[in-house]
Amino acid sequence: xxxxxxxxxxxxxxxxxxxxxxxxxxxxxxxxxxxxxxxxxxxxxxxxxxxxxxxxxxxxxxxxxxxxxxxxxxxxxxxxxxxxxxxxxxxxxxxxxxxxxxxxxxxxxxxxxxxxxxxxxxxxxxxxxxxxxxxxxxxxxxxxxxxxxxxxxxxxxxxxxxxxxxxxxxxxxxxxxxxxxxx
Amino acid sequence: xxxxxxxxxxxxxxxxxxxxxxxxxxxxxxxxxxxxxxxxxxxxxxxxxxxxxxxxxxxxxxxxxxxxxxxxxxxxxxxxxxxxxxxxxxxxxxxxxxxxxxxxxxxxxxxxxxxxxxxxxxxxxxxxxxxxxxxxxxxxxxxxxxxxxxx
Numbered sequence: 001x002x003x004x005x006x007x008x009x010x011x012x013x014x015x016x017x018x019x020x021x022x023x024x025x026x027x028x029x030x031x032x033x034x035x036x037x038x039x040x041x042x043x044x045x046x047x048x049x050x051x052x053x054x055x056x057x058x059x060x061x062x063x064x065x066x067x068x069x070x071x072x073x074x075x076x077x078x079x080x081x082x083x084x085x086x087x088x089x090x091x092x093x094x095x096x097x098x099x100x101x102x103x104x105x106x107x108x109x110x111x112x113x114x115x116x117x118x119x120x121x122x123x124x125x126x127x128x129x130x131x132x133x134x135x136x137x138x139x140x141x142x143x144x145x146x147x148x149x150x151x152x153x154x155x156x157x158x159x160x161x162x163x164x165x166x167x168x169x170x171x172x173x174x175x176x177x178x179x180x181x182x183x
Numbered sequence: 184x185x186x187x188x189x190x191x192x193x194x195x196x197x198x199x200x201x202x203x204x205x206x207x208x209x210x211x212x213x214x215x216x217x218x219x220x221x222x223x224x225x226x227x228x229x230x231x232x233x234x235x236x237x238x239x240x241x242x243x244x245x246x247x248x249x250x251x252x253x254x255x256x257x258x259x260x261x262x263x264x265x266x267x268x269x270x271x272x273x274x275x276x277x278x279x280x281x282x283x284x285x286x287x288x289x290x291x292x293x294x295x296x297x298x299x300x301x302x303x304x305x306x307x308x309x310x311x312x313x314x315x316x317x318x319x320x321x322x323x324x325x326x327x328x329x330x331x332x333x334x
Contacts, residue, residue, distance in 0.1 A: 016214050032200035045206050052210055053217055060222040108199045117187075117194040137188050138195035165187060172187075 004068060012059050019056050026069050027052075030076055032108075033134055036118055037080050037127065041104040047083055051076040070145045077131065077149060084127075117168065124171050128152075129164045136161055 010018035031048050038044035054075050062071050109116045118138075121130055128150060135141040135149060147157040202210075287295070 012219075014219055019214065020211070027202065028200050031202060032195065032198050035198060035200055045209075048206070049210055049213055053213055056214055057217055057220050059219060105198065109197055116197060117190050118198065121191075133191070134195070137191035168187060 005064070008059070008062065008064070008068065011056070016056075019059070022068070023052060023055065023072065026072055029139060030072060033073070033131075033138070034076060034080060035104045035108050036122060036134065037131070038083060038104055041107060043083050044104050047076065047079045050079045054079070066148060067145055069139070070141070070148050073135065073139075073149045074151075117172075120171055121164070121168060124167050125164050129160045132157055132161055133164050133168075 004022065007018045007022040011022055027048070030051065031044065034044040034047050035041070038047060051072065055072055062068070105116075105119060105122065109119070118134070121133055125133065132146050132150060135146045136143070141149070143154055143157050143161070146161075147154045150157065286292075
């Protein structure tokens with residue numbers, strides 16, 4: 001029995017410390033993901049808390065055939081969709097993006113010369129495709145696991161990952177911004 | 184790993200997601216106060232003995248029903264169906280008939296009766312407001328005629 005399985009078994013018996021240790025591995029990555037999706041920093045914190053509570057409360061329903069992180073992200077995605085007040089597959093409204101410059105993602109990006117590609121991704125991709133890209137490239141999840149998290153088919157996941165990559169490539173190769181062009 | 188994937192990975196790591204001590208405390212406190220849901224007990228499937236018991240109960244009930252039907256009297260007394268006397272249902276009318284008393288010749292009596300009949304018709308017409316077929320005097324004995332149009 002692996003360490004994770006042992007922790008899950010102990011947490012199912014009601015051990016909070018085992019559960020804390022179990023989710024400790026994923027907590028920071030999950031919070032990072034929530035920061036990219038939540039409307040505000042406080043919302044990201046709330047959703048993280050709700051996700052932990054739901055995961056602990058309904059741990060008995062966890063199916064060991066799936067990775068624990070897959071299950072955890074599924075719960076987080078449900079919670080974040082509730083906070084956003086829209087289904088997870090709603091496209092980003094480009095017209096509203098001007099207000100998001102001060103969002104949690106921008107606040108938490110460490111200083112760099114280049115624009116963070118995830119900010120661009122959030123601007124050009126729908127919530128669902130953005131999530132697929134995040135799980136693939138930030139969390140190294142397999143396509144099967146991403147499909148499970150999004151409750152989509154594997155072919156849908158593959159196709160949309162490819163399209164998202166092309167969209168990001170196109171966006172990166174576009175004419176540079178005015179400030180850069182005029183130096 | 185291609186350049187785009189590499190950059191996505193690097194940019195993801197540049198997002199600071201350090202949990203604050205306050206958030207850590209919040210998470211710990213909330214987990215302490217949560218009780219886990221217990222899995223619902225799976226419904227108990229009836230075993231073979233249940234099947235036998237229900238079958239035997241059904242058979243016993245069927246036999247009992249057959250026995251009750253067959254042991255009851257074979258020729259039960261027929262129900263009394265004698266009809267009541269018809270007078271009970273036939274209305275008794277008081278016709279108030281009076282015998283005719285002839286005081287004149289038959290022709291004069293006929294004229295008088297026709298006159299009375301005409302008056303009665305008029306009264307009836309006024310009372311019920313309906314079109315009453317006016318029988319000509321010569322056909323008063325009941326011959327059928329075409330109804331006259333009301334003016």
